[in-house]
Amino acid sequence: MIGKVLGNRYEILEKVGSGGMANVYKAKDRMLNRFVAVKVLHSEFKEDEEFIRRFNIESQAAASLSHQNIVQIYDVGEEEGIQYIVMEFLSGQTLKEYIKSKEGGLYRREALDYSMQICRALEHAHLKHIIHRDIKPQNIMITTEGILKVMDFGIARAANNNTTKMNSTAIGSAHYLSPEQARGGYTDQRSDIYSLGVVMYELFTGKLPFDADMPVAVAMKHIQEDPVPPSKLNPSVSKGIEQIILKAMSKEVRLRYTSAGEVLDDLKKLYLDPDALIADAPDTADEEEASEPKRRSTKTEEPPRRKKRRKTSSVVAIVASALAAVVFLALGLTLALSALTHSEEKKIVVPSLYGMTVEQAEDELKRLGEDYKDFSIRIEFYENNSAEKDTIISQTPAAEETVSGPREIKVVVSSGSGLVVLGNYRGESYTAIESYLTNNGIEVIRLEENSDKLPSGIIVRQEPESGTSVAAGESVTLYVSRGSANAVVPNVVGQTEAEARALIERSGLSVGKVIHDNNDSYVRGLVFDQGYAAYTQVPEGTKMDIFISDGSSGRSDEKGGDETGEASSSSAEENTQRPEVTDDPSDIQEMKTTYLGLSLPQDRTRVTIKLVCDGQVIYEKEHNTDTGRVSISLKSRGVKNVDIYFDDVLTETREVHFN
Secondary structure (H helix, E strand, C coil), X not given: CCCCEECCCEEEEEEEEECCCEEEEEEEECCCCEEEEEEEECHHHCCCHHHHHHHHHHHHHHCCCCCCCECCEEEEEEECCEEEEEEECCCEEEHHHHHHCCCCCCCHHHHHHHHHHHHHHHHHHHHCCCCCCCCCHHHEEEECCCCEXXXXXXXXXXXXXXXXXXXXXXXXXHCCCCHHHHHCCCCCHHHHHHHHHHHXXXXXXXXXXXXXXXXXXXXXXXXXXXXXXXXXXXXXXXXXXXHHHHHHCCCCHHHCCCCHHHHHHXXXXXXXXXXXXXXXXXXXHHHHHHHHHHHCCCCCCCCHHHHHHHHHHHXXXXXXXXXXXXXXXHHHHHHHHHHHCHHHCCEEECCCCCCCCHHHHHHHHHHCCHHHCCCEEEEEEEECCCCCCCCEEEEECCCCCEEECCCEEEEEEECCCCEEECCCCCCCEHHHHHHHHHHCCCEEEEEEECCCXXXXXXXXXXXXXXXXXXXXXXXXXXXXXXXXXXXXXXXXXXXEHHHHHHHHHHCCCEEEEEEEECCCCCCCCEEEEECCCCCCEEECCCEEEEEEECCCCCCCHHHCCCCCCCCCHHHHHHHCCCCCCCCCHHHCCCCEEEEEEEECCCCCCEEEEEEEECCEEEEEEEEEHHHCEEEEEEEECEEEEEEEEECCEEEEEEEEEEC
8 A cells, every 4th residue: 555646645655553444544645735644444345335335424424523522534535446534644642552651540630631522522423413332542542732532433333244243353342342232232322421431440540440351251241240449449539530430331321321411511520629429320339338238148047937948948949049050151151142243143134214104114114024023213304305295215224234133213204395405514524515415416516725714625615505495406516625735834943033034934934923021041032932833734824923032031131132133142141040049938939931832723713712720710812713823921930730721611731831
C-alpha cells in the first residue's frame, strides 16, 4: 500500500496501526495538502458483499457525526477492491497506552475529565441513533492537547456477523463487552454505557474488572460474576464514583443508566462535590452487609423429630447437589459454547417488508411461522416519498440480514406526497445528506469550494434553500467545503518585531495584536510568545498575535534597548539578575505572567471561555471561533490547576506553571 494513491487524492505514506478489521495508514490529502488517516479493510472481507454493504451504510452514518470528542470521518471509498475510510489524523496515544503508564489509575480529576469527554461523545452519537458497540480504551485517542477522540463509531455493527468468533484478536474487546453482547443478544445505547462503566473502572483503578487467559472466559465473567468494588482496589475512589461505575455496569439492562447524558450529569455532580452520593445507584456497602450472614452461616442442631430421617435426607441432599452441579455445568458449557461460536446459534433471515403496509407486514411475519412469531414492528417516522402512501420504504435490520433470535424491526413509512421538504443542510456531512436525498429520488449535484469555517466534506450552502419542496427526479445542488488552504506557523520567538512580521507574512499569515509585557527570559524588543504553536497548520490569512518583551519587571524602562528592539549589553546583563529575596513572605515568590493557549471548538461560531482557579472565576469572555486558537494572559504564583469551560461546559483542567 505504501506509495499508492487512493481516489486520485490520498497518497499512502506509512502504516501506523492494525486491528481485527483493518490496517491504518498515514496519508497525505493532495487536494487539501494535509495529513489524514486512511483505514483499509483487510482483504478477507472484500468478497463478502453483504458485509461491504453494511460497512458502507454504517460508515456513512458515522460520517454524519460532528463533535470535538469524535474522530471526524472525511470520506468513504472503494478502489480496485480496496474498501477504505478517510479520517482526521491525530498525533498522540491511545487511552489504553496512557492508562498503562499510570500505575494504580489516573488522578481523580483527570479520570473524571476523561470520563465526561467519553460521555459527551456517546451522547452526541446516541442522539443520532448511532451505537458504537466496541467502546474500549484502544478505540479512544488522546491528542497532545489532552482532548479525547472516540474512533470507529457504528462500524462494529457492520462486523457483527463476520467477527462472531471469540478468538485471540477479540481479547481486547472481550474485556469491555456487555453481558448481552457476550450472549449474542440485542444491543442498544445501554450496551455502550456498560462498556463505558468498564472503561471508567479501569481509569480509576488501573485494572480491568474481569480478566482471564481466553476471551471466552472473560465473556463468561461478564455474564456471571460481579466486579470487585473499585474502592477495594483504590481506596481513594469515592462512594459516589463507585456508585456511578457499578450502576453503569449493572448486568440487568433495565438497572443501568438509560442515556450517556444521565451519566454525564452524575459525573458533573462528583466533579463539583467529591463527597456527593448518587440516587438510585447500587450501594455496595449495604450489599456486603446483607450477604455477610450467608458467608458466616453456622451448622445448627436438627430438631429431634427429624433425626430419624437424617440419613435419608443426607442421601437426597447429595443426589440433589450432584444434579444441581450437572445442570450448572451444562448451563455453563452452553453459555461458553454460545459465546465461543455464535455461528452455531439458530440464525433467522429478516424478511423484506418493502412496499407493504404495517398491517400487511405484521400478517407476513405471522405467515412465516414459528421463528417469526416474536418479531415486532415499530414505526420510526413517516417520510415524504414517491412511494404509495402508508407503505414501508426502509427497514432496520435490513431485508435478508441474518440475526440471532427475535428482533424489533424499525420501519420508515411513506407519507405519500412524493415531495421532499429540504432542511437546512449547512454544517451537515455531505455523505449523509447525499444518501438521504438519493434514497428519496432526488438528484444531488456536488460542487466544492474553499471554506475557512467548515472542514472538508461538510456542506457550506445549498440550492434551493431549506423549506423548499422538491419532487423525485429534480435536483439539489450542495456546495461542499474543501477546507481552507493551510499555512505552517513559523517560530518567531526570539526574533525582533520586524523579523517576526516578515516571517509571519512570508508564511501566508498576517500579524494580529502586538502585545507588550514584562518578561524575565527575553530582553526588551524580542518576541517571547506567539498566538499559535510553531509548525502547526492554520488557514492561510489567519491573524497571529505576538508578544513583545519590555524586559524584566524589576528593571527601569530608561535602561531598555533602543527603538529597534535590540537590547544594550547593560540591559541584557540586568535581565539575568534575579529579584532580591527579602524577609517579606510575599516577596519570596513573585507574581509571574504566562500565556494559556487554547484551541477553539469548530462546531460553533462563537464560544464563551471561562477559566476558574482556586474556586474563583479569573477570566470570562466570548470569542469568535474563526481564529481557531486564542492565547490568554494570566498572572499568579507557582503552579495552579485551571479549569477551562467552553459555554459553561468543563472541557479540561490544565496545570499552569507561573515561572
